Amino acid sequence: MLIVKTVYEMKMTRSKIQTNKRVGFVPTMGYLHEGHLSLLKKAREENDVVILSIFVNPIQFGPNEDLDRYPRDFERDEKLAQEAGTDIIFYPTSEEMYPEGYSSYVITEGLDRHLCGAKRPGHFKGVMTVVLKLFNITKPHSTYFGQKDIQQARIIEQMIKDFNLDINFHICPIVREEDGLAMSSRNTYLSPEERKQAIALFKGIKRGEELYKNGERDAEKIKKEVEKVVKSFNLAKIDYVDIVDYSTMSPLKKLGGKSVLALAVYFGKTRLIDNTILE
Ligand code: PAF
Numbered sequence: 001m002l003i004v005k006t007v008y009e010m011k012m013t014r015s016k017i018q019t020n021k022r023v024g025f026v027p028t029m030g031y032l033h034e035g036h037l038s039l040l041k042k043a044r045e046e047n048d049v050v051i052l053s054i055f056v057n058p059i060q061f062g063p064n065e066d067l068d069r070y071p072r073d074f075e076r077d078e079k080l081a082q083e084a085g086t087d088i089i090f091y092p093t094s095e096e097m098y099p100e101g102y103s104s105y106v107i108t109e110g111l112d113r114h115l116c117g118a119k120r121p122g123h124f125k126g127v128m129t130v131v132l133k134l135f136n137i138t139k140p141h142s143t144y145f146g147q148k149d150i151q152q153a154r155i156i157e158q159m160i161k162d163f164n165l166d167i168n169f170h171i172c173p174i175v176r177e178e179d180g181l182a183m184s185s186r187n188t189y190l191s192p193e194e195r196k197q198a199i200a201l202f203k204g205i206k207r208g209e210e211l212y213k214n215g216e217r218d219a220e221k222i223k224k225e226v227e228k229v230v231k232s233f234n235l236a237k238i239d240y241v242d243i244v245d246y247s248t249m250s251p252l253k254k255l256g257g258k259s260v261l262a263l264a265v266y267f268g269k270t271r272l273i274d275n276t277i278l279e
Contacts, residue, residue, distance in 0.1 A: 001089065013088060017049055022049070022141045023048070023141050023142075024043030026052050027134050028052065032080045033175075034175045035148060040052060043142070052088070053134050061126070105129045111155045114242060116264065135167060141167065142167065181272075194267040208243075212278045219253055226241050227241050236266070240263070245257070258279040261278055
């Protein structure tokens with residue numbers, strides 16, 4: 001496994017990969033967990049060369065967010081990446097990605113209006129910008145994103161389409177702990193009691209799915225019931241519970257086609273997200 005730290009070195013390494021080899025790319029911010037490993041596994045199965053990027057992207061964090069305390073452990077990541085069959089880790093510094101004078105950004109008009117986009121202004125501008133840069137540097141044939149960050153996945157899928165990038169986009173299922181909590185690097189922030197109660201999101205999702213299966217199509221009614229479940233956990237503070245159309249990421253009144261029940265919930269300072277697709 002090769003570890004590459006500069007853009008130049010990554011581009012040189014990429015240019016030496018034979019043109020008949022398929023390249024799969026998994027972008028991450030590190031502190032790898034089973035969710036990331038499932039993306040690497042899929043990339044391994046479908047490609048000749050697997051590139052993983054580990055970069056805690058400063059421009060996707062708001063001023064009061066957790067950039068400084070975001071968990072980092074490169075040695076651990078390196079070991080896990082190797083076990084998952086990664087060929088190349090691209091591990092740049094912030095100075096490498098955003099050198100002095102950096103001034104170009106990518107935005108979406110519409111897909112970031114609700115859910116996390118509304119709660120974290122500028123977040124998706126930071127995500128889109130870094131992902132487009134990473135795509136340009138690694139030039140993958142295929143890329144793999146997790147469903148847990150569903151709005152991010154949708155925005156990147158649309159960016160690939162809108163910018164005519166020749167990249168196959170894959171969205172992979174949410175990987176959960178045994179009790180249902182969606183895997184996230186941020187789970188490490190939780191105190192033991194918060195960790196116990198963090199299943200509130202999964203319980204809320206299960207309630208929403210149950211109502212949907214029983215024929216409920218009124219978004220407001222489903223949301224109210226989900227909120228009730230989440231609020232029954234005394235440490236849970238709801239940031240949002242919303243039901244949006246899958247393709248536009250805009251709120252729905254009545255569920256029809258493919259829609260998403262999405263939640264963001266605080267436990268202390270830790271903000272967790274989760275979702276389920278209803279169709
Ligand atoms: O999902 C993440 O870890 C990040 O948002 C990503 C896609 C690596 C961009 O920094």
